[in-house]
Amino acid sequence: MLFEDILIIILKAVDGERTVSSPYHLLKGKKSGQTIQDIGYYKLHPYFGILPKLEKKVYDKAIQKLFDKGFIITDGQVVRMSEESLAYQPAAPSVNGWKYRGNEQLFMARLSLIVQTLSHIHQNHRVFDPVVIADDVQQWVKSYLHRIDYRNEVSCRNLKAEIAGSLSKAEVDDAAKKIVLQRLSGYKVGGLTWEQIAAMESKEVIDIRLQAIEALHTWMEIIETEDYPLLKVLLDGVIQKSSLTETARRTESYFKNGRSLEEIAALRGLKTSTIEDHFVELAMNDPGFDILAFMGGALYSKIIAASQSQNTKRLRDIKEIVPEASYFQIRLALATKGEIK
Structure with a gap:
């Protein structure tokens, strides 16, 4: 990629x-x-x-x-x-940015520190410089290792088997999988930097990073959907549970309680335009969103027809054809993908 x-x-x-x-x-x-x-x-x-x-x-x-x-x-x-x-x-x-929002790096940080720690412990070396210095990740990994009984060799073998088995099922180039593995550190083995891998492959660093992201997204999908209990825990807090941003969810709760757009803006201390952004996001993601609360069916149909006839989603172009519609109404109509929900 x-x-x-x-x-x-x-x-x-x-x-x-x-x-x-x-x-x-x-x-x-x-x-x-x-x-x-x-x-x-x-x-x-x-x-x-x-x-x-x-x-x-x-x-x-x-x-x-x-x-x-x-x-x-x-x-x-x-x-x-x-x-x-x-x-x-x-x-x-094969990427899913909306689902992971960059949190594949959290998954990778946890995995890297777990692999490094287990590698050293099972070589009887308990003192080493951790590859991840973030306190929250270190505390999470410490708790995880105690949970799986890291001193038990069976647990370690099971984890290793899950890593190998799940990664092998990921439908992505072996070169991308290799990059992920090259980033891992262990006893007397240092993970490679992005720059080192890029130099070895004669590629740009950004392309190497993207290959790793594609491998991680594909891999995490396998871990989430199949039976890999030791690895699945590493996805805690990694997957975006809601299709909405946090601030849009707060606006949604007010709207469901009968508050108007203007009331929500006042209650939240936000600009009306910001709340309008939230409603557009709701219209895109909520199948039950009632767009007819903001415009009549005839106006909605005119906006969609204008967009389709001109093959455009530029608000200004549609506004020229349907001047009676506000920009907010045009954005809402386009957000429904041409269907009243």
């Missing part, structure tokens, strides 16, 4: 309707109303937040390469795909 391919996939989805920085905010996991609504409009859930620490200079370098290749061009404030890029169809990676 190459970073450039992911950028092309995202930019194709928003072709001609978003600025060149749109994929950056999406990959970082920015929780703004614009980014959240774009996830639903363009079905970009897999890529949300997969690179929470993405550096702008790395992003800009990759974008510039796409410009240099003639894959993308600017059109006013938006970016468009060239004919050459439209002919290029990169394979979609």
Whole structure:
């Protein structure tokens, strides 16, 4: 999985309707109303937040390469795909950013410290420099090791068997699995840095990181859905349980108790526009959301028809065709994906 391919996939989805920085905010996991609504409009859930620490200079370098290749061009404030890029169809990676929100790193931190600790203990070396220094992870691992009776060799063998068995079932390139394993440390074995692995593979660091993320997402899906009790515990707090952001859930609770948009804004001390963002998020994710509480069926139908006839989700373009609709109503209608729920 190459970073450039992911950028092309995202930019194709928003072709001609978003600025060149749109994929950056999406990959970082920015929780703004614009980014959240774009996830639903363009079905970009897999890529949300997969690179929470993405550096702008790395992003800009990759974008510039796409410009240099003639894959993308600017059109006013938006970016468009060239004919050459439209002919290029990169394979979609097996990632689920909306589900994990970058928390695969928490899973990996726990696993790394567990493997390192068990490796040293079973070589009778109890003093070592932990690969993870975060107190919360260290305390979690300490509790976990006592729970599985880490002194018992049977428990250790079972854990090792679960790791090998579950990882072998992950349908991802062996090269990606290898990167994950190369990051692990043990007795007299140091895990490799991203830079070391990238140099060995003659690849960019960002591409190596993405390969590892794809391997972890695929692997964690196997662990979650199949019978791996020793590993499944490592997913505690890793999987996003709700499709909504925390702040949208709070707005939802007020709405279900009969509060109006304006009342919720006042009660929460937030701008009306922020609460509108939450309602758009609710419309995208809640099958039972009553959009007709905010507009009549006729207006809803006109908005959807305008979007479909012009093949656009740009609010300004739809507003010109349906001037009686507010921007908020247009956003809500688009969030339902063309169906009244």
